[in-house]
Amino acid sequence: MATTLLLRSVEHGVPSGNYDGSSLDFYSDVGKANTYYYGYNDHNFIEIRVYDFIGIIKVEGSLSNDPNFADWVELANFAFDDSSGQDAVQSVNNRGNYVWLRAHVTFFQAGVIDYVTSTYNIRENYFEEF
Numbered sequence: 001m002a003t004t005l006l007l008r009s010v011e012h013g014v015p016s017g018n019y020d021g022s023s024l025d026f027y028s029d030v031g032k033a034n035t036y037y038y039g040y041n042d043h044n045f046i047e048i049r050v051y052d053f054i055g056i057i058k059v060e061g062s063l064s065n066d067p068n069f070a071d072w073v074e075l076a077n078f079a080f081d082d083s084s085g086q087d088a089v090q091s092v093n094n095r096g097n098y099v100w101l102r103a104h105v106t107f108f109q110a111g112v113i114d115y116v117t118s119t120y121n122i123r124e125n126y127f128e129e130f
Contacts, residue, residue: 002119003118005116006031006116007103009115010112012111019108023108025105028105033061033099044096045091047116048089048091049113049114050080051085052110053088053110053113054080055105056105057105057113059102059103059104060073060102062101063097063098064100075096078090
């Protein structure tokens, strides 16, 4: 198994990475997805962990080797709109031959994003199966 870390340790109000500390919306850096390394390996296990979080975390993927704005599609959407904030670990399985992944945080009003990851199986003899 291999894991791509898309976002790590972002606290509301504290600048970190692509988050300036005051924006409601920001994108993570782009991370390599399973297809970048392994061709047609189409299973992604997307997981997030948040604390006292209010906002939305979307995970987006692209099939393009050199994506532009229109090449991204939403793969997962984790919405937390409880005004008291939420602690949660949530995950979703996704299928698709994505080359790139990124996290898109919107309506970020409070809390901490501990991490956003994508995990996939590495099958060394994948192409020999066909």
